[in-house]
Amino acid sequence: MHERTASALAAGTLSDVHAHNFLGERHGRHERRTWIVIAITASVMVIEIAAGSLFGSMALLADGWHMSTHAAAMLITAFAYRYAARHADDPRFSFGTGKVGDLAAFASAIVLGLVALLIGWESALRLGHPIAIDFNEAIAVAVFGLVVNLVCAWLLRDDHDHLHGHSHGHGHGHSNEHAHAHDEHEHEDDHGHDHDHDHPHPHASRSARAEQKESTRDNNLRAAYLHVMTDALTSVFAILALLGGSLYGLVWLDPVIGVVGAVVIARWSFGLLRDTSGVLLDVTAPQRGLTRAIRSTLEHPGVTVTDLHVWQVGPGHHAAVVALRASEPEAPAAYKDSLAHIEGLSHVTIEVNALSRAA
Structure with missing residues (x-):
């Protein structure tokens, strides 16, 4: 069974009201x-x-x-x-x-x-x-x-x-973080949802830059x-x-x-x-670069992304829902902050689940 940690519970208060202005830059x-x-x-x-x-x-x-x-x-x-x-x-x-x-x-x-x-x-x-x-x-x-x-x-x-050379974070300088208890089910990692759109890593490949340009x-x-x-x-x-x-x-x-x-x-x-x-229709195929960037940023020893959904909400704007499992969970805000460098990721919801420990 998974337990919701104190840090995840406290993060529930971070979900204050914010704008959802996802219009294109121009x-x-x-x-x-x-x-x-x-x-x-x-x-x-x-x-x-x-x-x-x-x-x-x-x-x-x-x-x-x-x-x-x-x-x-x-x-x-x-x-x-x-x-x-x-x-x-x-x-x-x-x-x-x-x-x-x-x-x-x-x-x-x-x-x-x-x-x-x-x-x-x-x-x-x-x-x-x-x-x-x-x-x-x-x-x-x-x-x-x-x-x-x-x-x-x-x-x-x-x-x-x-x-291509600019950020697209209009009117929502922070993402929406939520922590949820999953006492009975753990979202297994799905989505081989291959994607094509946005990917803004610092050392983006040519194909990734093309995806970002398209998004x-x-x-x-x-x-x-x-x-x-x-x-x-x-x-x-x-x-x-x-x-x-x-x-x-x-x-x-x-x-x-x-x-x-x-x-x-x-x-x-x-x-x-x-x-x-x-x-x-929220087809996820165009977001391959973003999903790779999110996974590579969040996943490391002790942290596994178990569920990930990315979709476009406007020109150059994408939303993501991420569920992760951690041996030493941090507040959702910490994981959200680590994604701040990803251009085009404008709205994020983070769910943190702790690994159960044997007595």
């Missing part, structure tokens, strides 16, 4: 830039639709309405940033609102997938039933759209190198960026296809390249769906 910056991109996209959309209607240009009308779908999708991103910031300290959210962005990005990924299907379907129809194209006008519209989208993509770039990624911004890149990609493909049709009479090139573009966009959509759903 949350405000990303929101502002998203609104700027929406304003640019909406302005160009209105100009193209108005000009297309005035001059009878189907190319301008089509591009304008196409941009409207991405402007609407980016509104999801912007409102998610606003909602997460306004409710960051709302006690109804047990671990804050850091995952709101991932929820918005998941919705945007579905929109991206639908865009890919529509482009693929339209391209397939045009393969069987080619339509007349005003090449000069269409090329001009595609070039204009490409320039606008490249500017927007620059605004939405996520400076991962900057994020700081703002999927909400990534979703907006992919919508802009989708527009840019379709503009590039359209320019190539239209040049081929104009110069060499390769009219079939336009729908064929459209199918290729649809496949690329579908892959982007799938990648975003996979990553955001993993965060929303």
